[in-house]
Amino acid sequence: MASSHTPLTPFEYDAFLFDLDGTLLDTADDLGAALNAVLKSEGVAQVTPEAYRKVASNGAGALLELGFKAQWASQPQTERIKQLVCHYSQNLATHTRCFEGIESLLIALENQGIKWGIMTNKPGFLTDPLVAAIPALKNAHVVISGDTLTEAKPSPLPLLHCTKLMNVDPKRCLYIGDAQRDIEAGKAAGMHTATALWGYIPSIDEAKGWEADFNWHSPIDAFNHI
């Protein structure tokens, strides 16, 4: 179900919060390169961008499961996750860029005095250097990671922590993400939500089934009140 309170038009919100991977940033090629480095060292077939993009929002375990397939169950999983994270942490922003339209949206928010921030499930030791490497993200009011609190999305707690730090009412905040847990967390926090259909979604139809208040095909849709 969409939220019970009536959505505002996008630029009427006091704050926007964004998911990171698959929403603000196209991180899939750096994550995919880290995955393929691990697979190569284990003599396992490489994964194509088309395949890894679909799970790029779901963390290291999901990427490795995709690559190792049936062999994943018998792998030393903690060790493989460490290997992937080690590769990734050395190449966080080699291919990573803002999705088209994100920079314009962030500038428009700033020009209108609307606060914006980032809430990602990525751990802080990856989030912080990645955000620092992308100049367009320098004006984020808050950057909260999956391990900042004891709970991550789909728990609403990290989102409520963000609104507290930004001093805004969650009802006047919009959370934008490309995963079902993003939309669930936003709704549980009493926020309105927008699905980033440009991100790493399973399919447009499935993502629309999460029943966010807005379904945006591009960040530019925020300007069009879709």
Ligand SMILES: O=C(O)COP(=O)(O)O
């Ligand atoms: O890296 C992850 O676990 C997911 O990150 P996200 O919450 O920014 O999509």
